[in-house]
Structures are given as structure tokens and as C-alpha cells.
Amino acid sequence: MTNGLLGPVLDVAGFLLLIIACVMVLEAWLYLHLKCSDRKWFLPAAAAAAPLLVLGIFTAAAGHMPEGGRFFSVTGSALIAGISAAAFARYFVRGRYSLAYMLTAPAFIGLALLILYPLVFEIYLSFHDLKLTTIMEWKRSGYLPFVGLSQYWKVFVSSPLSDVTFWQLFMRTIWWTVVNVFFHVLGGFCLALLLNNRIQFKGIYRTLMVIPWAMPQVVAVLAMRGEFHSQYGFINIMLERLLVILPFLKALGVGPVQWLSDHPLLTCTIINVWLGIPFMMVVMLGGLQSISHSYYDAASIDGASWFQRLRYITLPLIKPVAMPAITLGAIWTFNNINVIYLVTGQSGGTEEADILVSALYKAAFTFNRYSYSAAFAIVIFAVLFGLSMLLMRVSKGAESAYEQQR
Amino acid sequence: MNSRDNREMEESRKALSSHKRKETAKIFLVHILLLLFCVVCAYPLLRIFSVSLRPGDRLISTDLALIPAGAGFASYATLLKSTGFLRWLWNSLVITC
Numbered sequence: 423m424t425n426g427l428l429g430p431v432l433d434v435a436g437f438l439l440l441i442i443a444c445v446m447v448l449e450a451w452l453y454l455h456l457k458c459s460d461r462k463w464f465l466p467a468a469a470a471a472a473p474l475l476v477l478g479i480f481t482a483a484a485g486h487m488p489e490g491g492r493f494f495s496v497t498g499s500a501l502i503a504g505i506s507a508a509a510f511a512r513y514f515v516r517g518r519y520s521l522a523y524m525l526t527a528p529a530f531i532g533l534a535l536l537i538l539y540p541l542v543f544e545i546y547l548s549f550h551d552l553k554l555t556t557i558m559e560w561k562r563s564g565y566l567p568f569v570g571l572s573q574y575w576k577v578f579v580s581s582p583l584s585d586v587t588f589w590q591l592f593m594r595t596i597w598w599t600v601v602n603v604f605f606h607v608l609g610g611f612c613l614a615l616l617l618n619n620r621i622q623f624k625g626i627y628r629t630l631m632v633i634p635w636a637m638p639q640v641v642a643v644l645a646m647r648g649e650f651h652s653q654y655g656f657i658n659i660m661l662e663r664l665l666v667i668l669p670f671l672k673a674l675g676v677g678p679v680q681w682l683s684d685h686p687l688l689t690c691t692i693i694n695v696w697l698g699i700p701f702m703m704v705v706m707l708g709g710l711q712s713i714s715h716s717y718y719d720a721a722s723i724d725g726a727s728w729f730q731r732l733r734y735i736t737l738p739l740i741k742p743v744a745m746p747a748i749t750l751g752a753i754w755t756f757n758n759i760n761v762i763y764l765v766t767g768q769s770g771g772t773e774e775a776d777i778l779v780s781a782l783y784k785a786a787f788t789f790n791r792y793s794y795s796a797a798f799a800i801v802i803f804a805v806l807f808g809l810s811m812l813l814m815r816v817s818k819g820a821e822s823a824y825e826q827q828r
Numbered sequence: 829m830n831s832r833d834n835r836e837m838e839e840s841r842k843a844l845s846s847h848k849r850k851e852t853a854k855i856f857l858v859h860i861l862l863l864l865f866c867v868v869c870a871y872p873l874l875r876i877f878s879v880s881l882r883p884g885d886r887l888i889s890t891d892l893a894l895i896p897a898g899a900g901f902a903s904y905a906t907l908l909k910s911t912g913f914l915r916w917l918w919n920s921l922v923i924t925c
Contacts, residue, residue, distance in 0.1 A: 434922050616858050630866040645876050654888045
């Protein structure tokens with residue numbers, strides 16, 4: 423009975439109670455901090471209490487203390503956390519905002535653990551050397567050899583996969599991003615223009631066209647990979663039947679193609695364009711609907727053609743909506759490991775279509791080069807950050823529509 | 829005066845009706861293009877559904893029919909009975925909440 427229906431429900435209820443208890447302990451700790459922050463004994467007491475609390479939790483929960491160097495690093499970070507929380511309560515929080523800090527603290531701490539700690543650990547890894555041969559030593563003693571900047575040097579100089587260098591991967595990623603974002607924006611904008619007219623069934627069209635974005639991405643990508651199969655996927659079947667109906671196309675070179683073996687990057691591009699157009703369409707449609715009709719009425723009174731209206735009214739007024747969406751789309755496409763890895767990266771696939779992030783994934787988890795991947799990831803992040811800053815600066819997309827009209 | 833007014837009314841009525849014809853042609857074109865792209869977007873989903881209906885011994889075939897020959901819900905029955913699908917669904921629900 424407990425393994426059937428009641429078991430998982432009790433598991434979840436127990437887990438929820440644990441979370442509630444932790445949040446209550448955290449809030450009580452914060453409340454004491456904020457209430458007693460102006461007593462004389464506050465700072466030394468907080469500095470002493472935090473590591474003791476952490477050690478108490480370790481002993482109670484795990485049944486044993488952490489060994490060796492880990493012990494000191496845990497106590498040290500608990501000390502730092504205790505002192506900084508005490509200083510924060512005493513010198514930075516004034517009475518009126520204490521409730522706000524208390525209420526947002528659990529979410530903030532959860533996010534910090536899930537985001538900040540892995541980031542800090544990754545930076546730590548990138549300066550040391552963790553790979554298959556050093557991992558057992560690290561597990562045993564907590565010691566990793568320090569190698570300085572040599573991992574970063576290796577990122578630029580040596581190759582992550584069999585024979586492709588960082589610069590080739592970089593160029594291929596830039597090409598992949600530019601082509602994909604171009605077709606996303608073109609398709610999304612055209613569809614938004616079509617949908618912006620006074621027609622019937624707009625809701626039905628929008629619902630049907632959002633399907634590629636609404637489907638779980640893994641399912642959609644794997645299904646499309648199956649459809650590009652050279653014998654049983656519908657793309658090649660339709661091309662064969664088209665050749666039967668219109669045989670002159672064979673002379674033009676149209677015919678069934680070995681998509682996954684001969685043109686892996688093209689296949690990934692087609693799949694990603696199909697996936698990404700609905701998002702751009704929805705964003706552009708929102709932007710188009712926010713342009714007031716008085717501009718178009720004034721323009722048609724002045725005798726502007728359709729193309730002139732598009733160029734002088736629609737494009738400038740849709741820029742504050744479109745530029746953040748394009749930047750987001752560019753970042754997502756640059757880092758889109760789902761499509762590349764699921765279509766070509768699994769066993770039996772090819773390495774020709776790898777972009778930076780999929781090469782990173784393979785280096786980390788197939789070849790177990792963890793430190794190299796950490797440095798690689800930080801380099802990719804720096805490149806992407808620089809490119810998106812450049813994009814936002816060049817397009818002046820961060821200004822609002824009113825500032826642009828001046 | 830009367831005949832000139834009549835002529836002007838005739839011309840404006842003809843202009844209106846040709847404008848209406850252009851408007852109808854444009855709306856027709858818009859509907860066709862939107863329908864085309866809806867088919868492109870929704871067709872893979874329909875293909876997934878039709879492949880899921882195929883009987884177990886004819887899983888790969890070059891037949892493009894939307895409802896395959898010998899269609900049945902046997903795969904769905906296997907999914908619900910032999911895999912932990914309901915457990916996975918509960919997990920997803922819990923994580924979302």
C-alpha cells in the first residue's frame with residue numbers, strides 16, 4: 423500500500439515539512455539579528471553562533487563531521503557568512519525595511535546556493551586541474567593541483583574535440599547564430615505583419631503557429647530528427663513523391679538527401695528556425711499592436727505607399743520591442759545545445775555540426791576534462807557577454823520609443 | 829448639376845467596389861499564407877501522433893497517411909501499464925508547484 427499511491431504523497435509531504443522547518447529556522451535567525459542588532463554583545467555572539475550552528479547541523483544530519491581540509495573550509499565560510507549577516511543587519515538595514523529583507527531572504531538564499539555556489543566553484547575549477555586522472559586524489563584529500571592560467575591558455579590553443587580548434591568552433595557558432603536569428607526575425611516579422619490585419623480566426627492561427635514553441639523542446643527536436651531520416655522521415659518521402667509528380671526537378675538537383683550524415687548543420691538550422699519563429703512572431707505581434715493607428719492614417723493621407731509606411735513608421739516604432747527580443751534570441755541561439763546535441767551529438771552522430779557549447783559539453787562529460795570545460799565555459803560567457811553588450815549599444819535598443827523620437 | 833452629382837456618385841461607388849475587391853483579394857492571400865504556415869508548424873505534431881498510432885510490427889514505414897493502416901492505441905496502453913508514466917507525471921506536477 424505504501425508503495426502504491428500513498429508512498430509518494432507522504433514523501434512529498436515530508437519534504438515540504440522539511441522545507442517549511444528550514445525556512446522557519448532561517449526567519450527566526452534573521453529576526454533575532456534584526457531585533458538585537460544594536461546590542462553591544464551582538465557582533466561577537468553572531469560570529470560565534472554561525473559556525474557552531476553549521477557544525478551542529480552537519481553532526482545531526484550526516485552523523486559525522488566533514489574530514490580534513492573540508493572541515494576548515496566549511497567552518498571558515500560559515501564564519502564569514504555569520505559575520506557578514508551580522509554586519510549587514512547592524513550597519514545596512516534600517517528599521518523600516520527589515521520585514522522586506524526577512525521575507526525575501528529564503529528565496530535569495532536558495533537562489534544564491536543554486537546559482538552563486540556553482541559559479542564560484544567553476545571559477546575555482548578553472549584555475550586548478552580536475553580531470554579523470556586527478557579526480558580520485560581530489561575525492562580522497564580535497565586537494566587539486568593549482569595550474570594558474572594554463573587551462574585558459576589550453577582553451578585557445580589546443581582542440582576540445584578530435585581535430586577542430588577553438589577558432590573554427592567560434593566561427594561556426596557565429597555563423598549558426600547569424601543565420602538562425604536572421605530567419606527567426608524575418609519569419610516572425612512577416613507572420614506578425616500578416617496577423618496584424620483585420621481577419622477572422624486570428625486566435626486559431628496564433629494557437630496553431632505557437633505549437634513548435636509550446637511543445638517540450640526535447641520532444642520536438644527528437645521528432646524532427648526522426649523526420650529528417652534519409653529513408654523513413656517525411657521530408658525525403660515527400661521529396662521522392664514530388665520527383666514522381668514533377669520529374670523535371672531532378673535535373674535541378676532536387677531529390678532525397680542524406681540529411682543527417684551529409685548536411686548536419688543545415689538540418690540543425692532548419693529545425694531551429696522552425697522552433698524559433700513562433701517566439702519572434704508573438705513578440706513582434708505585441709509590438710505591432712502597440713503602434714497607434716494615427717501614424718498610419720496620417721501617412722496614408724500624405725500618400726505614403728505600403729513600403730514607405732513599413733520603413734518609416736513600423737520599423738522604428740517596433741525597435742524598442744524587437745531589439746531586446748532579438749538580443750535574447752541571439753543569446754539563446756548561441757547557447758542552444760539542445761538542438762545540436764540531440765540531432766548530431768549522440769553516439770552514432772557526427773562532430774561536424776558542433777558549436778562552442780556542444781563541444782564544451784562533450785569535453786566535460788564524454789572526455790571528463792572538467793577544469794578545461796570550466797575555463798571554456800567562462801571564456802564562452804565572456805565572449806557572449808561582450809557580443810550582447812555590443813549589440814545593445816550599437817542598436818540603441820535600450821532606449822524607449824519616446825527617447826528615440828526626439 | 830444633377831447629372832454631374834450622379835456621375836460623381838457612380839465614380840465613387842465604382843472606386844469603392846474596386847477597393848473592396850482589392851481588399852478581399854488581400855485578405856484571401858493573407859489567409860492562404862497563414863494557413864500554409866500553420867500546416868508547416870502543426871504537421872510534425874500530427875506526424876508524431878500518427879506514428880504513435882502505428883501497430884507494433886509496422887513501426888517504420890514510408891507510408892505518409894495520417895491515420896496509419898491498422899491504427900490502434902496499443903502504445904498508449906503499454907505506456908500507462910509498463911512504464912512509470914503516472915509517477916513521472918506526478919513528479920513534474922510537484923516540481924512545477
